Structure formats: structure tokens, C-alpha cells
Amino acid sequence: MNAFADKQHLSTREIQALDSAHFLHPFTDFKDLASRGARIITHAQGIYVWDSEGEKMLDAMSGLWCVNVGYARQELADAAYRQMMTLPFYNSFFQTTNLPAVQLAARLAALAPPVGERSFAHVFYSSSGSESNDSNVRMVRRYWDLLGQPERKVIIGRLNAYHGSTMAGASLGGMSGMHAQGDLPIPNIAHIGQPYFFENGLPGETADEFGLRAAGWLEEKILALGPDRVAAFIAEPVQGAGGVIIAPDSYWPEIQRIVDKYGILLISDEVICAFGRVGHWFAYEKFGYQPDLVTFAKAVTSGYIPLGGVMVGNRVAKVLIEQGGEFTHGYTYSGHPVACAVALANLDIMEREQLVQRVKGELGAYLARRFGELSDHPLVGLAETCGFMAGLVLVKNKATRARFHPDAAVGMLCRGHCFNNGLIMRAVGDRMIIAPPLVMTTAEIDEMIRLIRLALNLTQQDLKQKGQL
Numbered sequence: 001m002n003a004f005a006d007k008q009h010l011s012t013r014e015i016q017a018l019d020s021a022h023f024l025h026p027f028t029d030f031k032d033l034a035s036r037g038a039r040i041i042t043h044a045q046g047i048y049v050w051d052s053e054g055e056k057m058l059d060a061m062s063g064l065w066c067v068n069v070g071y072a073r074q075e076l077a078d079a080a081y082r083q084m085m086t087l088p089f090y091n092s093f094f095q096t097t098n099l100p101a102v103q104l105a106a107r108l109a110a111l112a113p114p115v116g117e118r119s120f121a122h123v124f125y126s127s128s129g130s131e132s133n134d135s136n137v138r139m140v141r142r143y144w145d146l147l148g149q150p151e152r153k154v155i156i157g158r159l160n161a162y163h164g165s166t167m168a169g170a171s172l173g174g175m176s177g178m179h180a181q182g183d184l185p186i187p188n189i190a191h192i193g194q195p196y197f198f199e200n201g202l203p204g205e206t207a208d209e210f211g212l213r214a215a216g217w218l219e220e221k222i223l224a225l226g227p228d229r230v231a232a233f234i235a236e237p238v239q240g241a242g243g244v245i246i247a248p249d250s251y252w253p254e255i256q257r258i259v260d261k262y263g264i265l266l267i268s269d270e271v272i273c274a275f276g277r278v279g280h281w282f283a284y285e286k287f288g289y290q291p292d293l294v295t296f297a298k299a300v301t302s303g304y305i306p307l308g309g310v311m312v313g314n315r316v317a318k319v320l321i322e323q324g325g326e327f328t329h330g331y332t333y334s335g336h337p338v339a340c341a342v343a344l345a346n347l348d349i350m351e352r353e354q355l356v357q358r359v360k361g362e363l364g365a366y367l368a369r370r371f372g373e374l375s376d377h378p379l380v381g382l383a384e385t386c387g388f389m390a391g392l393v394l395v396k397n398k399a400t401r402a403r404f405h406p407d408a409a410v411g412m413l414c415r416g417h418c419f420n421n422g423l424i425m426r427a428v429g430d431r432m433i434i435a436p437p438l439v440m441t442t443a444e445i446d447e448m449i450r451l452i453r454l455a456l457n458l459t460q461q462d463l464k465q466k467g468q469l
């Protein structure tokens with residue numbers, strides 16, 4: 001028994017039994033988890049987490065893509081405490097507001113760079129990425145209604161995209177497993193293919209040729225639906241949950257050309273990519289496109305407390321404000337004072353420690369170099385980074401790029417070796433991905449790369465033993 005379990009007078013097994021008796025986990029096969037027992041994470045510090053058996057693990061996933069400033073930052077706890085003692089809650093529905101929510105909105109507006117004719121002076125708050133994308137659907141439809149084009153309802157997303165787990169979020173996303181449950185997608189959502197060159201590039205096609213072709217699917221879909229019916233296109237700058245899918249350079253400029261040509265709104269879902277993850281406060285800046293709405297959540301508070309929202313660009317804000325009357329949408333916790341106070345303290349840390357600049361500069365380059373070196377491993381078909389997110393593809397044969405059969409569950413095999421050796425890394429099919437805290441040192445990056453290589457070697461050994469290599 002470790003100190004935590006001791007203090008609670010509960011052993012690991014007792015907590016696991018309570019867990020499976022009462023707690024239905026997200027995205028989980030409940031029966032399967034009950035048969036194994038969940039790992040109990042007890043505490044965390046910096047880039048490490050510990051479990052109830054005392055195992056220390058390097059968290060290369062920043063919790064769930066969110067703990068950008070690392071764990072156990074006293075300042076964030078202090079900010080929450082101070083705000084709770086001053087004003088733990090008040091709503092912003094009935095002509096009231098609170099200082100942290102106002103200050104945060106103004107600060108986010110200042111951090112979101114204007115692009116072309118788009119600027120971002122306004123924020124609509126929620127408590128999560130999913131809720132924020134539901135807000136996007138409501139705002140987009142309201143916008144077109146107010147402009148006298150109510151038939152513009154269809155929002156186009158991409159296959160293998162993740163936009164959350166509510167009815168609208170799961171519908172906008174393109175995860176087939178999610179659509180298979182509960183009659184999704186909801187009406188008036190359509191999907192196009194993802195810009196995944198490694199998987200979908202044709203023989204002889206360059207990455208940029210593929211990028212143009214993949215962007216072209218948007219125009220084809222708009223024309224098939226009828227341009228007058230299309231309200232918006234939503235996409236992640238880099239697909240996160242889909243496996244860190246980084247589009248070729250040619251992709252975003254062509255997407256911009258297409259949305260401009262048909263006058264449809266562009267939604268940049270930056271729940272993962274904002275707040276330094278790709279070396280910018282907001283990722284649309286890196287890729288040079290001009291969104292009308294920007295979804296954020298997760299790292300706005302480094303995950304210390306739930307907060308999300310939408311940066312509402314001037315094109316939409318002007319119509320909603322000047323022509324809209326009451327917008328009948330919002331959440332109890334829209335502009336929650338404690339969440340906003342923690343976000344402000346989180347931005348203070350990020351600015352003081354220059355985390356965004358570190359990722360854009362030397363530290364990002366160091367990770368790119370060290371992660372890139374993994375491509376010399378016999379199992380690795382491709383290893384690529386974008387700021388502080390990275391992915392590699394496990395392949396059976398480097399030369400032919402032959403992939404493993406999905407039944408081999410090669411990603412899960414590798415993930416098992418990561419966990420057994422003190423590294424939290426995620427598997428998405430045969431892609432192994434990381435999104436480590438932005439506070440890592442070069443020595444910690446070296447340790448992470450060493451652990452990834454160890455897991456790759458053990459996976460290779462296993463596959464050889466099973467006759468799959």
C-alpha cells in the first residue's frame with residue numbers, strides 16, 4: 001500500500017473495486033475494465049505522474065493534451081483558492097459579469113492575432129471542447145438565419161476528426177466508432193476525407209499534390225451539396241485524437257481559397273493545438289489561414305479546471321451583436337470566475353516562462369530532431385512532429401511501407417511496453433503519438449526518446465516471437 005491508499009485506508013484493489021462498482025469511465029468497455037481494474041493515478045509533479053503502486057511515469061501526453069505548464073504548479077492552486085474565497089461562482093446570464101471572465105476575454109482577444117480581415121475581439125465561454133463545438137453549431141446557424149439564408153445549415157467536417165462527444169461534437173467529428181452508436185451524425189453534417197498523405201497519397205504523388213487533392217474534396221462536397229446549403233467547414237489544424245495527422249503545406253491555403261470562394265465560415269478547432277502546442281498561441285497563425293470561429297479548451301487552464309470557449313471573429317460577432325437580439329444559448333458555467341482566474345494564472349506562467357516561444361524555437365527544434373531520429377528504427381515508417389505534438393507509424397516493412405494487419409493490434413502492443421517501462425504514450429491504430437508538457441527540459445526529452453526506443457525494441461521482439469515480422 002502506498003501513502004495515498006494508506007491515508008484513505010483503502011488498498012489499490014479496494015479502490016479498483018469501488019471504481020468498477022460505481023464509476024462508468026469515458027470511452028471504456030466497462031466489463032473489460034472491471035476485469036482488470038483501473039490504474040489509480042494518485043499524484044503528479046512536473047512531467048511525471050505516480051500510481052497507487054508507487055510507479056512513476058513520464059507523461060508524454062500532458063494528461064489528455066492539456067497540462068501544458070506541467071503538474072503541481074502552486075500558482076494555479078493559489079489562483080483558484082483566492083478566487084473561491086472572493087467569488088466562487090456567479091452566473092453571467094442576467095446582465096451580470098465577473099472580473100476574471102472579463103479580463104480573460106480581453107486577454108485572449110489580445111493573444112489571437114488578426115489575419116486578413118478577420119480579428120477576434122469576442123469570446124463565448126463554455127466548460128469543454130464539446131460544448132464549445134455545440135456553441136459553434138448554434139452560432140453558425142444563427143449567423144446564416146440572421147443574414148436571411150436559413151437554408152445554409154450544413155457543416156462539413158472530416159473523417160477521423162475529433163470534435164468532442166456531445167451529439168453535435170460527435171457528429172462534427174468523423175470517428176466511425178462514435179457514429180455507429182446513437183444515430184449519429186445528426187442531420188445537416190457532412191464529411192470529407194482527411195489529409196493523411198502517408199495513408200492516402202497515391203504512388204508517385206508528392207505531398208503537396210496530395211494536399212491540393214485532399215483540399216479539393218471540400219470543393220467537391222460543397223458542389224455536391226449545393227453551395228447555398230453549406231454553412232461552415234470545421235477542422236483541427238493538426239488532427240490530434242485521430243493520430244497527429246499533419247496536413248501537407250499546400251492544404252490550408254487551398255482550403256482558404258475554397259471557403260472564400262463559396263463564402264462559407266471556417267471553424268478552427270484548436271482544443272488541442274492552441275496555447276503553445278504548435279508554437280503559437282493560436283494554431284491558425286502557424287498555418288496561415290483565416291478562421292471565423294476558433295474553438296479552445298484544455299490548455300487554456302492547463303487542464304487544472306474545466307474551461308472552454310469559442311473565439312468569435314468579427315464577421316460573425318458583428319452580425320450576432322448588431323442584428324441578433326437575444327442569443328438563446330449558454331451554460332451555467334459560461335464565464336466561471338474560478339476557471340477564468342486559473343486560466344489567467346496559467347497564461348501568466350506561459351508568458352513568464354516563454355513556453356510558446358520555446359516550442360517555436362530551440363526546444364521545438366530539439367524535439368523535432370530527437371523524435372525524427374526514431375525513423376531509423378526498423379519498425380518506424382514515418383516519424384514527424386509539429387511543435388510539441390508528434391506521431392510515428394509502425395510498419396512491417398520500411399522499404400515497401402507495408403502496414404500491420406489491424407488484428408495484430410501493434411499500437412496497443414507498443415503502448416503496453418511504454419506503460420510497463422514508465423512512459424505514457426498513446427496508440428491510435430498503428431500510430432504512436434505524444435504531446436508532452438511544454439515545460440520539458442532537453443534532458444527530459446532525451447529520457448522520453450530513450451523510453452520510446454526501448455518500447456519499439458520490445459515491440460519488435462514480440463512481433464518476431466509471434467512470427468509477425
Ligand code: PXG
Pocket residue numbers: 064127128129130131133162163164165169236240241242269270271272297298308
Ligand atoms: N475538439 C478537439 C480537437 C479535441 O481534441 C474536443 C474537441 C472535445 O473536448 P472535450 O473537452 O469536450 O473533451 C477535443 C478533445 C484522445 C482524446 O483520445 C482527445 C480528446 C478528448 C478525449 C480523448 O486523444 N480531445
